[in-house]
Amino acid sequence: MLTRFRDAAHCVTRRPALLAGLLLALLLVIAAIGAPWLAPYPPEKQHRDGLTAVGAPVPPGMHFRLGADSRGRDVFSRLLHGARLSLGIGLGATAIAIGLGLTVGVCAGYFGGWTETLLMRSTDVVLAFPSILLAVAMAAVTPRRSAFGMALIIGLLGWAAPARVFRGETLSLRERSYLEAALSMGAGKLRILLRHVVPHLGPSALVMASLGAASAILLDAGLSFLGIGVPAPAPTWGSMLEEARTWYSLAPWLAFWPGLLVVLTVAAFNLVAYDLQRTLRGERTG
Amino acid sequence: MKRRTLLERGAWSSLLLVAGCGGDSSQSSGPGGSDSATPGASGAARPTGGGTLTVATADDIKSLDTAVAYDTWSTSVVHACTRRLVDYSPAGDLIPDLAEKWDVSADGVEYRFHLKSGQTYADGAQITAAHFKAALDRVRDPKVASPGASFYSGIKSITAPSAAELVVTLKAAEPTFLNVVGLTFAAPVKPGGKTEWPSPSGPYQVESYEQGDKVVLTRNPSHEAARQWVERIVVQLKVEEALQLTRFKGGEVDLLGSIPAAEWARISADRNALKNVIQDAVNQTWYLGFNTEKKPWKDARVRRAAGLAIDRARLKQFAGPSEPASGVLPPHVPGASPDRAVPQPDPEGAKKLLAEAGFPTGLPKASGGTLWLADNERYRRIAEAIQSDLAGVGIPIELRAVTFREYLEGYRNQADCWFGGWYPDYPDAGNFLEPVLHSRAIPPKGSNAARYRSQTVDSLLDTAHKTPAGDDRNKMYLQAEMSILNDAPWIPLLYEVEARYFREGVSGVSVHPVWRQILTGISKSG
Numbered sequence: 124m125l126t127r128f129r130d131a132a133h134c135v136t137r138r139p140a141l142l143a144g145l146l147l148a149l150l151l152v153i154a155a156i157g158a159p160w161l162a163p164y165p166p167e168k169q170h171r172d173g174l175t176a177v178g179a180p181v182p183p184g185m186h187f188r189l190g191a192d193s194r195g196r197d198v199f200s201r202l203l204h205g206a207r208l209s210l211g212i213g214l215g216a217t218a219i220a221i222g223l224g225l226t227v228g229v230c231a232g233y234f235g236g237w238t239e240t241l242l243m244r245s246t247d248v249v250l251a252f253p254s255i256l257l258a259v260a261m262a263a264v265t266p267r268r269s270a271f272g273m274a275l276i277i278g279l280l281g282w283a284a285p286a287r288v289f290r291g292e293t294l295s296l297r298e299r300s301y302l303e304a305a306l307s308m309g310a311g312k313l314r315i316l317l318r319h320v321v322p323h324l325g326p327s328a329l330v331m332a333s334l335g336a337a338s339a340i341l342l343d344a345g346l347s348f349l350g351i352g353v354p355a356p357a358p359t360w361g362s363m364l365e366e367a368r369t370w371y372s373l374a375p376w377l378a379f380w381p382g383l384l385v386v387l388t389v390a391a392f393n394l395v396a397y398d399l400q401r402t403l404r405g406e407r408t409g
Numbered sequence: 410m411k412r413r414t415l416l417e418r419g420a421w422s423s424l425l426l427v428a429g430c431g432g433d434s435s436q437s438s439g440p441g442g443s444d445s446a447t448p449g450a451s452g453a454a455r456p457t458g459g460g461t462l463t464v465a466t467a468d469d470i471k472s473l474d475t476a477v478a479y480d481t482w483s484t485s486v487v488h489a490c491t492r493r494l495v496d497y498s499p500a501g502d503l504i505p506d507l508a509e510k511w512d513v514s515a516d517g518v519e520y521r522f523h524l525k526s527g528q529t530y531a532d533g534a535q536i537t538a539a540h541f542k543a544a545l546d547r548v549r550d551p552k553v554a555s556p557g558a559s560f561y562s563g564i565k566s567i568t569a570p571s572a573a574e575l576v577v578t579l580k581a582a583e584p585t586f587l588n589v590v591g592l593t594f595a596a597p598v599k600p601g602g603k604t605e606w607p608s609p610s611g612p613y614q615v616e617s618y619e620q621g622d623k624v625v626l627t628r629n630p631s632h633e634a635a636r637q638w639v640e641r642i643v644v645q646l647k648v649e650e651a652l653q654l655t656r657f658k659g660g661e662v663d664l665l666g667s668i669p670a671a672e673w674a675r676i677s678a679d680r681n682a683l684k685n686v687i688q689d690a691v692n693q694t695w696y697l698g699f700n701t702e703k704k705p706w707k708d709a710r711v712r713r714a715a716g717l718a719i720d721r722a723r724l725k726q727f728a729g730p731s732e733p734a735s736g737v738l739p740p741h742v743p744g745a746s747p748d749r750a751v752p753q754p755d756p757e758g759a760k761k762l763l764a765e766a767g768f769p770t771g772l773p774k775a776s777g778g779t780l781w782l783a784d785n786e787r788y789r790r791i792a793e794a795i796q797s798d799l800a801g802v803g804i805p806i807e808l809r810a811v812t813f814r815e816y817l818e819g820y821r822n823q824a825d826c827w828f829g830g831w832y833p834d835y836p837d838a839g840n841f842l843e844p845v846l847h848s849r850a851i852p853p854k855g856s857n858a859a860r861y862r863s864q865t866v867d868s869l870l871d872t873a874h875k876t877p878a879g880d881d882r883n884k885m886y887l888q889a890e891m892s893i894l895n896d897a898p899w900i901p902l903l904y905e906v907e908a909r910y911f912r913e914g915v916s917g918v919s920v921h922p923v924w925r926q927i928l929t930g931i932s933k934s935g
Contacts, residue, residue, distance in 0.1 A: 169793070
């Protein structure tokens with residue numbers, strides 16, 4: 124066990140992109156999970172001394188480490204709690220998208236025929252629409268937008284691309300002789316899919332999930348920026364950026380911090396995905 | 410009479426609920442502006458007239474037809490292009506304009522207006538009494554569907570015995586009739602002219618109008634006072650707030666009708682910048698309204714508890730130019746009590762009231778319902794401050810920021826509570842209160858979205874409506890206001906201060922107690 128751990132650690136430390144991505148992601152996850160204990164104030168609390176007499180946010184200082192926002196709330200506390208929402212929505216949406224994509228892709232690839240035609244044409248239809256527009260439409264008709272609701276909306280828009288990848292891989296796996304062997308030994312279709320096809324899609328699923336999480340977080344930030352994310356006063360990074368829009372010249376920190384966190388989060392997941400992709404292609408060095 | 414609602418008149422930039430009943434006219438023609446609070450705002454050396462003044466607003470103009478124009482900017486443009494029988498002085502008092510004088514019969518039902526001689530439109534055509542009759546007939550014509558029709562529903566007959574004499578007979582005496590004669594609805598309409606644009610009896614005339622883009626006005630050469638003012642006025646429409654500021658700073662725009670919160674915070678500490686701002690209280694109250702037929706707001710104790718939770722001084726921090734409200738009636742309305750102390754926040758008192766109402770630990774989650782507001786940064790900030798104050802005493806509410814159009818329908822028919830603003834068409838307590846707090850104005854008939862029913866208030870408003878202006882009338886309105894404050898269908902929050910921001914070289918910008926975003930009286934040098 125110790126040897127395996129040591130091998131894994133050795134492997135990771137020799138891959139800087141993976142290491143950087145994992146470290147960043149780990150930090151963000153710690154911030155998200157630990158937000159209630161790490162944040163000095165409740166994220167929605169409006170502090171009277173968070174605004175100047177004329178209503179301007181107070182800059183970073185002893186009281187508000189990263190400054191206050193245009194409602195007099197502590198930016199640091201909101202960023203930490205925002206990590207919970209952004210990561211939660213991003214990862215939740217990715218799980219939904221990968222789950223759906225895997226189901227659709229594997230069924231289409233394995234069963235072929237009209238099943239494949241039906242599923243893949245549906246996939247084409249979803250891919251044909253700009254996802255941001257669909258998301259806006261879906262969010263606009265959702266009366267009460269919760270974090271779960273946003274994850275569902277984003278997840279329902281993100282399954283098509285993974286489905287195509289999984290279908291392609293399943294088509295390739297279907298021709299493998301070990302599947303024929305399993306079939307000849309009387310294995311049922313469900314057993315074959317679950318035991319002999321899906322496990323082989325794990326590495327691709329990991330890459331798709333890493334890329335998908337980055338996209339989902341960006342889309343959530345975009346929707347929140349447009350005012351159709353989780354409603355106020357929830358501290359989403361996108362809504363923080365939107366609120367900062369009119370204050371950028373007077374209080375640049377309002378846009379800087381949430382912007383930086385969105386960039387870092389997306390970078391973290393993309394770095395992991397990049398390394399995994401190279402590994403799958405056999406380009407790994409060292 | 411009709412009143413306007415929060416954004417109908419004020420539209421986006423000022424989100425107002427306008428109330429409207431009677432009125433007076435205002436014509437702020439005098440350069441230099443009214444009682445500006447900011448030193449030097451419209452001072453400067455008065456240049457000779459000329460040049461182009463460019464103004465930007467986030468609003469659109471709905472119509473330039475004098476019988477239809479009712480929102481803030483439509484009214485502002487129509488006001489600049491017209492004169493009426495009576496007008497409002499810069500202090501908001503009724504003064505003669507195209508009528509030299511008028512006689513009122515002893516029973517108060519007949520008004521005989523004597524017109525000034527030699528008054529013309531921009532093309533030199535004579536303005537006669539028949540043109541005023543045409544205007545009033547048109548506004549009352551159901552086919553025109555004028556939003557101002559109800560102002561004139563008390564008219565029995567109109568005759569023009571001569572070119573210089575207009576006789577209006579009312580069904581019953583109306584103490585505020587002169588006020589409605591001063592509204593832009595009653596501006597003269599030239600026979601045979603097109604009604605899409607106002608007949609140019611005022612200092613400016615419409616040169617072009619592209620809906621959603623801009624309206625261009627040029628000076629009326631026959632208007633003497635206007636010779637000192639700018640030659641052309643361009644009103645850029647539907648310009649987003651941030652873009653307005655960019656254009657203003659880049660020199661493309663000379664005057665902004667409102668100041669974005671961030672810019673306000675920046676210039677408030679800058680004496681030099683403040684020289685280019687003129688600000689003054691206008692007759693508008695921002696309030697938190699409740700549907701008194703829906704739970705939990707059905708219970709007056711819960712509504713009062715919400716009122717005790719609000720910290721108005723903090724709201725002012727969020728709202729920018731404004732003053733904490735001490736009552737429902739804004740300060741310049743006769744009968745208002747501007748000296749009344751502003752209620753202080755009392756969270757413990759609020760919790761006690763909630764406990765009496767059966768909520769000792771506060772209201773259950775989401776049971777406070779949804780607060781509707783029209784969506785812009787200023788209103789969102791204020792609404793979030795309200796949400797925070799209410800949450801502090803155990804009243805959880807959700808916010809629903811929607812487009813102005815949705816808001817207008819939504820707050821009347823769907824909202825549990827809402828953030829609204831209301832201003833009268835002219836400075837009169839009846840014009841302010843009746844459209845929004847009299848039981849006969851409960852939707853669909855009117856704008857009493859709170860569904861507030863009080864026999865005491867109804868009776869006081871009805872009696873005061875028929876009472877001539879003076880102490881007796883004011884006392885009745887004061888009593889009505891006290892009842893309203895006690896019943897708390899509305900929690901008055903702030904009084905609006907109109908702040909206008911102009912570039913160096915622009916002078917004569919004013920804030921008028923009746924006319925919002927007044928465009929007359931402005932000069933520009935350089």
